[in-house]
Amino acid sequence: MSDFRTEVPVTLGELTSEPVDQSGPSGDFVYIDISSIDRETKTISDPKALTLDQAPSRAKQVLKMGDVLVSMTRPNLNAVALVPAQLDGAIGSTGFHVLRSRWLKPEFLFALVQTHDFIDAMTDVVQGALYPAVRPKDICAYSLSFETPAQQTRIVEKLEELLTDLDAGVAELKAAQKKLAQYRQSLLKAAVEGALTAEWRQQHPPAETGAQLLQRILTERRARWEAKQLAKFKQQGKTPPKDWQKKYPEPVQPDTNGLPDLPQGWVWASVDQCSLDDSAITDGPFGSNLKSSHYQASGPRVIRLQNIGDGVFVDAMAHIAESHYSELFKHAVQKDDLAIAMLGEILPRACIIPSGVAPAIVKADCARVRVNKCLMQPALLAAQLNSKPIRDAVVKFVKGIGRPRINLGHIRAIPIALCSIDEQSQLEAHLFAAQQAIDRQNEAINLSLKQSSAQRQNILRAAFSGHLVPQDHNDEPASVLLARIRAERAERDTLKTPRRSKAKEPA
Numbered sequence: 001m002s003d004f005r006t007e008v009p010v011t012l013g014e015l016t017s018e019p020v021d022q023s024g025p026s027g028d029f030v031y032i033d034i035s036s037i038d039r040e041t042k043t044i045s046d047p048k049a050l051t052l053d054q055a056p057s058r059a060k061q062v063l064k065m066g067d068v069l070v071s072m073t074r075p076n077l078n079a080v081a082l083v084p085a086q087l088d089g090a091i092g093s094t095g096f097h098v099l100r101s102r103w104l105k106p107e108f109l110f111a112l113v114q115t116h117d118f119i120d121a122m123t124d125v126v127q128g129a130l131y132p133a134v135r136p137k138d139i140c141a142y143s144l145s146f147e148t149p150a151q152q153t154r155i156v157e158k159l160e161e162l163l164t165d166l167d168a169g170v171a172e173l174k175a176a177q178k179k180l181a182q183y184r185q186s187l188l189k190a191a192v193e194g195a196l197t198a199e200w201r202q203q204h205p206p207a208e209t210g211a212q213l214l215q216r217i218l219t220e221r222r223a224r225w226e227a228k229q230l231a232k233f234k235q236q237g238k239t240p241p242k243d244w245q246k247k248y249p250e251p252v253q254p255d256t257n258g259l260p261d262l263p264q265g266w267v268w269a270s271v272d273q274c275s276l277d278d279s280a281i282t283d284g285p286f287g288s289n290l291k292s293s294h295y296q297a298s299g300p301r302v303i304r305l306q307n308i309g310d311g312v313f314v315d316a317m318a319h320i321a322e323s324h325y326s327e328l329f330k331h332a333v334q335k336d337d338l339a340i341a342m343l344g345e346i347l348p349r350a351c352i353i354p355s356g357v358a359p360a361i362v363k364a365d366c367a368r369v370r371v372n373k374c375l376m377q378p379a380l381l382a383a384q385l386n387s388k389p390i391r392d393a394v395v396k397f398v399k400g401i402g403r404p405r406i407n408l409g410h411i412r413a414i415p416i417a418l419c420s421i422d423e424q425s426q427l428e429a430h431l432f433a434a435q436q437a438i439d440r441q442n443e444a445i446n447l448s449l450k451q452s453s454a455q456r457q458n459i460l461r462a463a464f465s466g467h468l469v470p471q472d473h474n475d476e477p478a479s480v481l482l483a484r485i486r487a488e489r490a491e492r493d494t495l496k497t498p499r500r501s502k503a504k505e506p507a
Helices: 106-112 116-124 136-140 149-193 195-203 210-235 322-327 378-385 388-397 408-413 421-463 478-496
Strands: 029-032 048-050 059-062 068-071 080-082 091-093 096-099 267-270 281-283 296-303 338-341 349-352 360-362 366-369 415-418
Touching (some): 096 136, 106 149, 149 388, 195 421, 210 267, 388 408
Antiparallel strands (some): 281 366
16 A cells, blocks of 8 residues: 555645635625534534625635635634535635645545544644634644545545444434433423422322412521521610611512413422522622632632533532632532523523532622522422423523523522422432433443544544555556646746846936
8 A cells, every 4th residue: 555655745735725715705695604513513504694794804715615614713622514515605704724625525635624633733733722723824734645536535435434324323322312301301391390299299288388388488587687687786786776677688579470380289489589598699700800810720619601511510620719719708609509500592500519619609600599408409499490491481581692691680580389398309309310310321322422433533543544445556656646736836836926027227
């Protein structure tokens, strides 16, 4: 095989020098930016139809079918795609480096930029911390082994044969993941609406209904506040002023418009009513109180949006100094507190703070809720906040299109279905057992997906190391073709260089 594979290093830039029109749109157009790329499937999944007036400043590159798009931002994420026929003429963002070649087949080139070797090479030359990116010249400097067009065709055909079966298996695994997510949501819905424990409820009439439980806890909450205020007056040597009890901060009532009817004995409460007291719900510090420059390698943690998964705490680290934590202590979280995302496509999104995380505070765009465990267990409150019925009820609060958000007042008013303590225990047991089974199946699926990803990379590595398909000795040697390509390019570059005219001598 070595006689037909070039030993002369060749760079991507030498083989992808076809010009890309940078004139941008001339009328209404289809725009492809980095957010249009599905990184999982490596396809253009979300092209945007825009008018000329809506054209972003980055909308410059006129694309052709067969172009390979490589995102220059965060190359480790490998946002790459092949432009299909239906998007011929679309306008691409200048955030892409567009690879167009006369000598490399589009499918061959597209497979090349998905290899770990290419991803690692780009990651190694990233510049910038807040906006890590590579430059076009970094991509063009990538070195590869040149194959003749005929050999490229054979490699692409073999890749399609092997990867088609592999991709079909991955699609089945992802479909199974989706079904598990749907099953989880159906369980949460049944829990919120009482269907999950309907049979148990018929056999176990409550000694205290949800409505009675709520009233008792709210009465106790007010009594604690009044006792605290009286102790404060006594400490200050003051006589309680007239009507001082009227200053009690009543918890927000739930907005029950459009909510389903609950089973007998259940009642709608609010997140505010389920919290420990009026100071139990807070958001993170804003503005100069907490900036990226405050972060350091160790110390108390900052709980950010990326820590709040859909019902699970994601262990992404960020730290501040102990002295800074002390200044922001009112935003602190502890074990069993709820962290709720206030910004994102899915609202609300909540998780429980596990042991070992504190000391920590919540960041802006996150809320902390300290639950009154005499009324509801944190796990059950988190399950309800992550359920579709409650998310549907919160939709009317959401503000913003590009950056959907809710505020602290919205969180306080979120409705929560409340039943007796005994029935809550049954709900929690049902959900815990079901979630464990779901987690086990997801773990098995994720393992299979990792194995499939590794197998895909093994196939790609074999393809670009000359071990996937044999060489055809009837082909022209790649080194000979490469020499001709280089000579043609050198001649073209010479013709492009304008000849400088001699200055006339003064008469």
